[in-house]
Amino acid sequence: MKELVFPGDKVADTPQRIPGCYVEDGQTFASNVALRSDDHIVQLKGYYVPKTGDDIIGIVEEERFSGYNLALNSPYGSSLSARDTRDELKLGDAVYCKILAVNEVKEAVLIEPQKLPTGSMLAIDSVKVPRVIGRNGSMLDTLSKFTGSHITIGKNGIVHVEGGNTSLALKAVEKICRESHTSGLTERITQMLENESRANGGQGEQNG
Amino acid sequence: MAAKGQREDGRGPLDYRAISVNKGFAPNAEGSCLASIGKSKVLAGIKFDVMAPFADRPTEGVVMVNAEFSPMAHPEFRAGPPDAQSIELARVVDRGLRSAKIVDTENMLLMEGKVQGIFIDLYVLDHDGNLIDTAALAAMGALQDSKVPKFEDGKIVRGSNSGNLKLNDAVVCTSFEKIGKNIMVDATDAEEIASSGRLSLSTANGDLICSSQKSGAAGFSKDEYMQMIDWSFEKRKELLSKLG
Amino acid sequence: MAGKVNKMVEKADLFKNGKRIDGRTPMDLRPLKITAGVLDRAQGSCLVEWGRNKVIAAVYGPHEVLPKHLADPTKAIINARYVMAPFSGQEEHGRSGPNRRSIEISKVAKHVFENAVLVEQFPKTMIDVHMEVLQSDGGTRVAGITAGAVALADAGIPLRDMPVGLSAGKIGETLVLDLDKYEDNLGDSDMPFVILPRTGEILLSQMDGMLSREDISQAFDMIFEGAKKVRDKQIEALKTSYERMAAQVTTQGETNQ
Structure with missing residues (x-):
């Protein structure tokens, strides 16, 4: 009930x-x-507040002498030390990181950065992330299967899509967020992906 | 400290600091009064003038209250246009006077399109908390001190005197601050910083409330509110005795 | 609702034979309609149509505090802004932007939201609550705060409870709820209140007129009773907005076929 x-x-x-x-x-x-x-x-709606241990995707928004500031789809920012970064990062780069610690004003200190390849991104409400991933990753598997895209999701609600039919993947993620609180969602998403990928001439179409 | 119901200066929760009322402080004004409560000081000055009535009350005189928080009164006050705090203070004092009809605005028509205007300016000179009560006291004192100038052919005759301004009753204001679960009157600046909320109650005609203003984040229960009403009637007697 | 009321109203017309000028009993509220999620861009929004009042509220944030030195390391600060559109009254064109009245109302509205929002969850941020009166007919500040509360809930900002605004007043010897413009202008007292229904806390209290202790005590009892109706409409608005989202599923499903 x-x-x-x-x-x-x-x-x-x-x-x-x-x-x-x-x-x-x-x-x-x-x-x-x-x-x-x-x-x-x-x-139904919420805001991402950084938590220690969360795996997130940050977007480089500022380059400093000692490292980078990354935007987290949150009222709070984060920093990544240059010492922990092997790659040279540019403004706008998406980086998958872990939150090492959160200070008293909720700014996150990031570690273990993995620079994500150029792709498409979408910021969703972080409360919807579990729905996009699905039980044991089932929704994510379905999305990958039909679109051929490599999809990475941060706990903070940034979704990164690379390769395959990226526009269909993003469209499906948006639909999941919009309808996350309704029943029969998995079936509807599967149905939509089936119809659209058939219309587009099968999976794996490159348009990203 | 205050959260435990004790006050730094040893006062009880319902004790005011020393109150003084000095009428006629600025004699070039038609009425003036320097009021102080503890170390807080507010000077009220009153000027009369001729003005156009408000469109919705074409035969009534106009009373305007304005407050200036002088930068000399507190290290955090800055010169400049009035901010929300000074506007609130002026409007709370104004509503008390207006609701209780202290000034008989219906007898201030000079001729069609011209009425008497009374400008009450409240100058905060020294701020150690409870500015609303201090300002209300200064405003009331200045009204009691006011001499009405003569008006001839719709013009004011400066320096003339046609007698004392007629007033119906007197309004005073008592502000309560909530610190922790305790409620107290006449907070100092330090107590106001510790306070989570305020209720200012203006009283008139012995046992009537003529304006209220809740400020700050704290909420009050109905019981607390009714208790403060009773206290404000009690404190009214003390404040009136200082006005003389 | 009726169109413009142009006839001259006298004070004696306000309360006759137990009925108010528009036929209401003392406890009756004007027709009230609340709609959540009326704006696209804002994080949360709400339109309150209350009698002939139309007030819209929008919420942005939590976001970085500007100017930066205002940031509070222990909690979010609330930026509340109540303004009346220059065309909102029946009188002449008003002046745009804030005036002394609206600055004061913005200040007391800010205090209401500081209490209701769980501000300590978002230190060093700012939450904007914009309230714009598009059409006014008495009681706009309580309508604005009622709208602001729904807009905050619609935005997903955590609240202890949704504040409810409602005014009480006095016409002659009779206490009434929810004054319209005539009752406000010609009546003997106007008492706008904002309460938190769950705890019964009073978050906003202003008043003019001359009131006895008993008047105020009775006004509170009436406000607590009347506020239940307003709270129900706030909930209904959020529920409808949710159902509207849920209903979109089928239509979108069809267009996708």
């Missing part, structure tokens, strides 16, 4: 850490519009 909860609605009589909820006087209340099912609560 699914129902919507709204800011101020009580969701538990005990204090619990649930995304989109907060604790006051030992009880848990919704802080966001969210879809509540028997065992969990999924908020």
